Amino acid sequence: MPAVAVIGAQWGDEGKGKVVDILAEHADIVVRFQGGNNAGHTLVVGDETTVVHLIPSGVLQGKMCVIGNGVVVDPWVLIEERDALRSRGLLEGDDQLKISDRAHLILPYHRAVDAARERIRGGGALGTTGRGIGPTYEDKMSREGLRFADLMDVKSFPDLLENGIDRRNRYLTDVLSAEPVDYKQMLDDCNRVRDQLGAHVTDTSVFLDKSMSSGRRLLFEGGQGTMLDIDHGTYPFVTSSNTVSGAIATGAGVAPNRIGTVVGMCKAYTTRVGAGPFPTELNDEDGERLRKDGGEFGATTGRPRRCGWFDAVLVRQAARLNGLDGLAVTKLDVLTGFEKIKVCTSYDLDGERIESFPASRTAVNRIVPNYEELPGWSEPLERARSLDDLPANARRYVKCLEDLTGVPSFLVSVGARRTETIILRNPFAS
Ligand code: IMP
Numbered sequence: 001m002p003a004v005a006v007i008g009a010q011w012g013d014e015g016k017g018k019v020v021d022i023l024a025e026h027a028d029i030v031v032r033f034q035g036g037n038n039a040g041h042t043l044v045v046g047d048e049t050t051v052v053h054l055i056p057s058g059v060l061q062g063k064m065c066v067i068g069n070g071v072v073v074d075p076w077v078l079i080e081e082r083d084a085l086r087s088r089g090l091l092e093g094d095d096q097l098k099i100s101d102r103a104h105l106i107l108p109y110h111r112a113v114d115a116a117r118e119r120i121r122g123g124g125a126l127g128t129t130g131r132g133i134g135p136t137y138e139d140k141m142s143r144e145g146l147r148f149a150d151l152m153d154v155k156s157f158p159d160l161l162e163n164g165i166d167r168r169n170r171y172l173t174d175v176l177s178a179e180p181v182d183y184k185q186m187l188d189d190c191n192r193v194r195d196q197l198g199a200h201v202t203d204t205s206v207f208l209d210k211s212m213s214s215g216r217r218l219l220f221e222g223g224q225g226t227m228l229d230i231d232h233g234t235y236p237f238v239t240s241s242n243t244v245s246g247a248i249a250t251g252a253g254v255a256p257n258r259i260g261t262v263v264g265m266c267k268a269y270t271t272r273v274g275a276g277p278f279p280t281e282l283n284d285e286d287g288e289r290l291r292k293d294g295g296e297f298g299a300t301t302g303r304p305r306r307c308g309w310f311d312a313v314l315v316r317q318a319a320r321l322n323g324l325d326g327l328a329v330t331k332l333d334v335l336t337g338f339e340k341i342k343v344c345t346s347y348d349l350d351g352e353r354i355e356s357f358p359a360s361r362t363a364v365n366r367i368v369p370n371y372e373e374l375p376g377w378s379e380p381l382e383r384a385r386s387l388d389d390l391p392a393n394a395r396r397y398v399k400c401l402e403d404l405t406g407v408p409s410f411l412v413s414v415g416a417r418r419t420e421t422i423i424l425r426n427p428f429a430s
Pocket residue numbers: 011012013038039040126127128129130131132133134223224228237238239240273274275
């Protein structure tokens with residue numbers, strides 16, 4: 001049975017939530033495999049807007065949701081999100097949400113370390129979401145993290161927690177000059193988490209394997225975007241997980257040859273939140289206009305997003321790294337009214353043409369983007385349901401993105417609502 005993945009091809013916030021919500025109609029199970037509640041997906045259905053951070057966006061379609069082992073989970077955020085969805089009649093049965101017993105817990109000391117480090121970095125801050133994501137992945141890699149399987153082990157958990165807290169408190173107070181966390185309070189809180197979430201905890205790799213073997217359709221939902229990948233992104237201005245499609249195998253416990261079609265998400269322009277290089281950034285009224293018309297404020301932190309022209313170099317890089325079969329291009333409607341629209345086709349670095357993002361953190365600041373200029377359009381696009389409904393220049397723009405990235409469009413989004421979408425190809429049918 002086909003499994004489909006939706007992966008961010010830029011710096012996150014490409015509109016994955018909306019597209020996963022649409023594609024989830026054809027899936028049985030929606031799976032997250034990396035990141036945590038640094039992600040934020042805004043879903044608009046009818047007049048209701050829902051933001052989910054941890055629970056896969058397929059939840060609004062009433063599909064089974066899985067949080068894989070590669071995700072770092074703040075259990076208090078998860079409880080709040082689950083309960084809010086339950087009050088709307090979703091996720092009512094415990095088996096509608098499954099959490100990997102190998103997923104790592106984000107605990108209050110991780111958040112405290114994240115905040116203190118950013119404070120100390122001052123002007124050199126990474127602009128993290130402050131959710132404790134990095135420190136939790138650090139503990140995972142240094143083999144000092146706590147997993148749901150540990151939480152479920154009533155006898156050994158108090159000692160494991162105490163060990164972690166002693167070490168972290170020393171680091172918080174002595175190195176970061178921050179407040180320590182209270183062990184007793186945290187143990188009580190964790191015991192309550194066990195009662196609240198225990199029924200969802202299972203070996204999700206085994207569950208997904210059986211599900212695929214019995215013909216159920218899986219949809220993998222990426223968090224963040226390719227340029228925030230810890231290896232392939234704009235290091236060090238990246239998140240702490242691998243965000244590319246290869247991470248599905250490790251982060252969901254699903255063999256790579258069972259992942260079928262990969263859909264790359266990109267906006268019709270580019271945005272990023274937080275610090276770091278951004279070659280096509282617009283620090284002028286065009287950038288201001290994209291931010292205002294596109295409502296470019298973070299779903300998780302509310303921060304204004306930096307905005308710029310579409311960068312085909314990035315999306316080509318994403319096509320290579322993820323094996324993109326198709327693009328889902330979002331927010332085309334936001335470009336309505338621009339007389340001319342620019343698209344970055346390549347970069348120059350120290351007088352030489354380059355076709356991919358350099359690794360050097362100093363070289364990235366010397367990139368000079370090369371642009372192609374296309375004519376804009378003035379007609380609103382929200383009612384378009386096929387490419388033929390678009391003005392000729394908007395069609396030409398979409399075609400230009402396909403040609404420059406070498407990837408065909410599967411979907412073009414022309415508004416926030418589910419219905420404001422042009423579907424060209426259903427990845428579950430390919
Ligand atoms: P962290 O993931 O909170 O450690 O933040 C590291 C970087 O990734 C910062 O620049 C964040 O703004 C960015 N980031 C993390 N999650 C997202 C996301 O879901 N969308 C966009 N940017 C994100």
